[in-house]
Amino acid sequence: MTRNEAREILMQILYEMDATGSMDHETAARLTSERLTGNNRERGLNILNGIVDQLEQIDGKINEKSRSWKTSRMPKVDLAIMRLAVGEMMVDDQLPEAVAINEAVNLARKFSMEKSSRFVNGVLGAIVNSDE
Structure with a gap:
């Protein structure tokens, strides 16, 4: 399994966790152990646990830099992609x-709407620029 394949699975896991209202460590551990292998499992679990631990901070950054949509109203696929990139x-x-931004844009192109890649790129770029 490549890192890109693992990233796609992590995005899908984040989407599922959000859709089912189960953004917790137990769900992250169960889903990564079911869907990821080798080094990708450990890396993926570390990323998901970091996102779960800092979800409010991550969503705050996304909300702050998104001009048009807040996390509560944006497409859930786009939100999962941006949470993963920030995580x-x-x-x-x-x-x-x-690299994180580029991978997120590629995920948006593959899994979301036509305009999503520009939206994801803009929000993540603004987050990175504000952190410098």
């Missing part, structure tokens, strides 16, 4: 921010 940047010091 990866927070947990993985070795991952360049530009």
Whole structure:
């Protein structure tokens, strides 16, 4: 399993956790153990646990930089993609921010609406620029 494949699965897990209202460590552990293998399982669980622990902070950053939609109203796929990207940047010091953003944009192109990739890119870029 490649890191890109693992990232797609993590986005799907985040979407599922949000849709079912189960953003917790137990659900993250169960779903990563069912769907990820090898090093991707450990890395994925670390990212998901970081997102669960800092969900309010992550959503606050997204809300602050999103001009048109707040997290409560934005498409859930876009929200899962942005949460994953911000979570990866927070947990993985070795991952360049530009790579995290690019991967998020690619996920938006693959799984979301036509305009979503620009939206995701704009919000994540604004978050990174404000953190510098």
